[in-house]
Amino acid sequence: YSIITSSYFYTSIIMLYFLLINKYNYTYDVVGTYITNTYLYGLIIIYFIYLFIKNNYIDKFNMLLDKIKNKEDYNIYNFINKITNVTLSITILLIIISKPLNNIIFNNEINIILNVSYILFFYILYSIIIKISMICNKSKNIFITLLIGLIISIITNIPIINSSYRMGYDMASGSLISIILGFIISTIIGIILINKKLKLSLINNFNDILNIIYENIIYSLILILFTFIIKVNVTSITKSILVIIFYIFITIIFYIIKRKIINKRVQ
Numbered sequence: 001y002s003i004i005t006s007s008y009f010y011t012s013i014i015m016l017y018f019l020l021i022n023k024y025n026y027t028y029d030v031v032g033t034y035i036t037n038t039y040l041y042g043l044i045i046i047y048f049i050y051l052f053i054k055n056n057y058i059d060k061f062n063m064l065l066d067k068i069k070n071k072e073d074y075n076i077y078n079f080i081n082k083i084t085n086v087t088l089s090i091t092i093l094l095i096i097i098s099k100p101l102n103n104i105i106f107n108n109e110i111n112i113i114l115n116v117s118y119i120l121f122f123y124i125l126y127s128i129i130i131k132i133s134m135i136c137n138k139s140k141n142i143f144i145t146l147l148i149g150l151i152i153s154i155i156t157n158i159p160i161i162n163s164s165y166r167m168g169y170d171m172a173s174g175s176l177i178s179i180i181l182g183f184i185i186s187t188i189i190g191i192i193l194i195n196k197k198l199k200l201s202l203i204n205n206f207n208d209i210l211n212i213i214y215e216n217i218i219y220s221l222i223l224i225l226f227t228f229i230i231k232v233n234v235t236s237i238t239k240s241i242l243v244i245i246f247y248i249f250i251t252i253i254f255y256i257i258k259r260k261i262i263n264k265r266v267q
Contacts, residue, residue, distance in 0.1 A: 024165070068136055080128060156182075
């Protein structure tokens, strides 16, 4: 699992480096800085956010894995829904404040935070599904699941990078999209294997999925509406810090109101 998951990033770095040097004639210094900022510093930030989420839910996740091992009563989708909802909200916030955050960390015109922010949601979901699948499926099936995702990522890497360039987007984002695509394929196969082994139905979880989508659409719209009042496209460090604080504050208010609404419904 660790080797194949790491291979997503290493193969993408190699392919992106090869294209930038040999096809698009970038200098070695520019390519080195570009790839380092994206695949080292950018992903380190995402990894720290991943660790923060993981540390907050690791005990519950381990309890879930123990219940699966001991064949006790459990509902894996309750846990997955909670993580999905939290991670999706954090990803949306990260996208909104990516420009000011990028100014503080990188002070670079290329929005590196925006490029890497999308991978957070898909990586966490991929990690959870694969680790659950490891408990209840054969090693051979897990290996095939992981390998299919990696192969999809490798096959689509260069075409997506070239497409990103033709459409005027950042080429590193195209490279990361191919990684996300591989994660999605492995996650889907993993969910199918889990449902088959544990005799679960994704249809029973459909309403909860819709609620998560609706809630995050509302959250996104609120943040987007505020961007017309408090601009996120700032350049100074001071303004960037203030913008980040403001949108974190709006997020906290949103979830306080949401919790109160839920509590009233329960009562």
